[in-house]
Amino acid sequence: MDLSKAKAVFFEESRELCDALETALLDPVSFPPNVETYNLLFRTAHTIKGSAGIFGLDALVRFAHVVENVLERLRSGQVALSEDLISLLLSCNDHLRRLLDSAGASDDMALEDLPEGEPLLHSLRQYQSDAIVAPQPLAAPTAVREAGSARIAAQTPHWQLSLRFHPDTFRHGFDPLSFLRYLAGLGTLRQVEAVWRNWPPLPLLDLTECFMGLDLSLESDESLERIEGTFEFIAEDSLIGILPPHAPLADFAALAARLGEPLEEQLARWLRRGALTLDEAARIENGDVDAAADEADLEAAAAPVTPQASAAGGVPAKAGRGDGQYIRIEASKLDRLINRVGELVIASSGTKLIAQARGDAELLESVAVINTLVESIRDDALTLRMVPVDEIFSRFPRMVREVSKQLDKAIHLEIKGGDTEIDKSMVEKLTDPLMHIVRNAVDHGLESADKRRAVGKPEEGTITLNAYHDAGSVVVEVKDDGGGINREKVLAKAMERGLVTDGRVLSDQETLQLIFLPGFSTADAVSDLSGRGVGMDVVKRNIEALRGEIEIQSLPGIGSTFRLRLPLTLAIIDGFRVEVNESALVMPLDMMIECVDMPEGAMNQHARQVNLRGDWLPFVSLRELFGLPPSGQPEYIVIVHYGEHRAGIVVDRLMGEVQAVIKPLGEIFKSLRGISGSTILGNGKPALVLDIPQLIHHACRRERRQIRQHTEALVAEKP
Structure with a gap:
């Protein structure tokens, strides 16, 4: 059987469970230390173990079983959740990931114990007594006998399991023998007997259909919940009957009825395993099992803690998974x-142009309706790629906790805007830059406890991760309440390393941006966290590769804020088409403010600025930028914005709105400035997509340079 898809789902779900386990251990606000949280931790570890047992990952099952035992003692109140135990469980969670990675790297799913697990097992055993105290007994035959009831309990001290697997069990990727391997880890299998359904004629036999069932006895001190959990992946389709030790005869009779098999055959199987005596089997066959059914108090005494062990004698029906709100889709x-939707957008634009050329009113109306539907499909398709930014943020509590211990700093990590959505393709590319920034904030930004006390700050420093949407962009902020960035030290280090020439005058923002230069570091000594000057330049490159930018705000003694601004999506945008010298260009529509006529004589002025209702804005002429001669025709200025900056872009013609499917330009054009990609118009011609943030920064830098040159010239003219 091809289990590749089942294995892929197993590894993905198991890693998600490891992430959930880590989150529950690190977030005491959302997961306070109470019974509910402890039950969640236990269920998570139990699910990982159960899934691994199905695939025969014995090493993973053995390790997860010990973790599960400690969590069982935690939720039963025999162990207290301390910082040491949290650290140990986090390390065990890491080892579970290592075991998963080791199993995933092997085609045959072979898995051996890793040496890193041995010291963890030794530490875990310190939280266990010689014999783990089992939960409350599932039944109380003593109470039954003391009550003198005629409702006799079977004498077997073992669990009785009757498993009838669904015909599609093999097709769903499950091996019945894997459940036996898992059950063997919960106790001792005393007797196992195969039960076969009727086989069809040989010509009609389907080898992928499961005809197998199992009857067995299990000697175990585990709870019904843990034994039930073995079958949680097949409980919806298969018939799983579980009888606790010393179950009443009525439960045996009810289970036999559920199985729907000849009563004599089932009684014979129970007799062979010693689950029933001859007298008990005779009572069940004669229906003499419920003489004291009216004694309600006796019912409660017989099963005080397991309403699941009902008179039906089996696992209760669980909520159907078909009612879930999520499904998994291959990336x-x-x-x-997304690619097909992009092609549909282009084809729709082409149809619209043809309809406009023909001037057919009915055709134009029909095309308008289709375009509206295409836009809705486009928006819905793009939302499929959006994931909460909390997928990134959730990785930082663990890192901050460990680094704060390493540096002996008290640090509180605050996360806001975790539900802000971001393009899935950005998640991995954004994780590393954020990791570098947060580590720098912990190491460089936040002062030691002594320094914070000296300036009247609380000993515990705060790092805030925040995300929000702003004008078609996603903004991610990393803020700390530390001492801020020392501009003089940054500038001195830059000059010392030859990164800045003497005499060059830099603005505050330009000075702060020096920390992103390759090889730059203000650390006095190299440590495990920083000091090598190889982190922040990687941050800037990665953010710019996502067509984003980084802004820094820092106040001495108050703290610093790193603000990362990224495009909302990398696939399809609403654009506005303009032309320069017969070349088609596209601007992102959500970055445009308005279009105005170019004032006469503005191009002849030395300062490239335009007065827009009292505000002087820098502008950049695309003709000048592309090295083209003046057109001699009226031109237009498109006012654009990005973040807090505004500027104008001078174009020849305004053509109207378009839907643009952004395509990368390729490696040969990766250093091209001012252009972020390309697209295909409805008429089949290509168009370049303008990089508005880079054009705005180009205009602003040139404006600052001209102002500085003008100021220096005035100073030079003074006697």
């Missing part, structure tokens, strides 16, 4: 859908 399928 490649989602990418293909």
